[in-house]
Amino acid sequence: MADITQAGIFSKPNAAAAPAVLRTLLDWLDRRGVRVRMDENTAAYADGAAHGLSREEVPEGTQIVIVLGGDGTLLSAARAVGDREIPLFAVNLGSLGFLTAITIDEFIPELERFFDGERKISKRRMLHADLERAGNISARYGALNDVVVTKASIARMIEVEVLINRHKMCTYRADGLIVCSPTGSTAYSLAAGGPIVFPTVEAVCITPICPHMLTNRPVIVPSDVEITIVNQAPDESAYLTVDGQVGEPLQQGDRIHFRRTAHFIHLVRPPHMSFFDVLRQKLKWGET
Structure with missing residues (x-):
């Protein structure tokens, strides 16, 4: 990688720890002669000393993007990148944080290691989803974690059909359906009873949410297959959500086509920390 001359910064809104962390970070980058591009949340923490950009603009021309927040902030940054x-x-300013594994106490030493060339990068493949309505693609989404079709009303289940390579797999009657990447296997899918998938496994997990049939279990398929979800619920009875952050109501007959992206998201990880270290820490494995 070329020398780092410009960094982007994304920040979680209303994070009590963010102003102090940002001041430390900006001072450190300034001593290194690194220019900064920041989003509007970060600019607000900088007391108006810098101009905030839209999240889509921040990564332009940067060699690293620094995220101050939790997994939600990282997911938003990943889609912008x-x-x-x-x-x-x-840098984890939150609590759980499977993806934001670097703590406030560790972030300057870890940043120094990265700038000095001691770099451990975890490559995470994203999901691409096309929403087809009335025969036309009406929206395109990228997801690092998951794409979810869920019920929009309080009590009713929804019905969705799943096709794999255009062949019918199953029709689910459930509260919803999650299609997740290995990275997203420790997010909503895990809470819904899905398996933990090692991040570099080339797979996609399809996890029903509270299915009507108890035999409807999570299914793992190769990442190179074409997955299609057909919404059979009445108009606006189902909702499409991407990474828990963006989405829209669905119409009856809408199709969501999934494929893996050709590119990867590159997550900086502490050199001493493995995926299983994170699982033990976050899931409290082995504790009594």
Whole structure:
């Protein structure tokens, strides 16, 4: 990687720890002669000392993107980075945080290691989803974690059909359906009873949410297959959500087509920490 001359910064809104962390970060980058591009949340923490950009603009021309927040902030940053494959350095200002594994106490030493060339990058493939309505593609989405079709009303289940390579797999009657990447297997899918998938496994997990049939279990398929969800629920009875952050109501007959992206999101990980270290820490494995 070329020398780092410009960094992007994304921040979680209303994070009590963010102003102090940002001041430390900006001072450190300034001593290194690194220019900064920041989103509007970060600019607000900087007391108006800098101009905030839209999240889509921040990664342009940067060699690293630093995320101050939790997994939600990182997911938003990942979609903004898109196919640029710029390393994402995520500092955990929240609590759980499977993706934001670097703590406040560790972030300056870990940043120094990265700038000095001691770099451990975890490559995570994203999901691409096309929403087809009345025969036309009406929206395109990228997801690092998952795409979810869920019920929009309080009590009713929804009905969706799933096709794999255009062959029918199953019709689910459930509260919803999750299609997740290996990265997203420790998010909503895990809470819904899905398996934990090692991040580099080339697979996609299809996890029903509270299915009517108890035999409807999570299914793991190769990442190179074409997955299609056909919404059979009445108009606006189902809702499409991407990474828990963006989405829209669905119409009856809408189709969501999934495929893996050709590019990867590059997450900076502490050199001493493995995926299983994170699982033990976050899931409290082995504790009494």
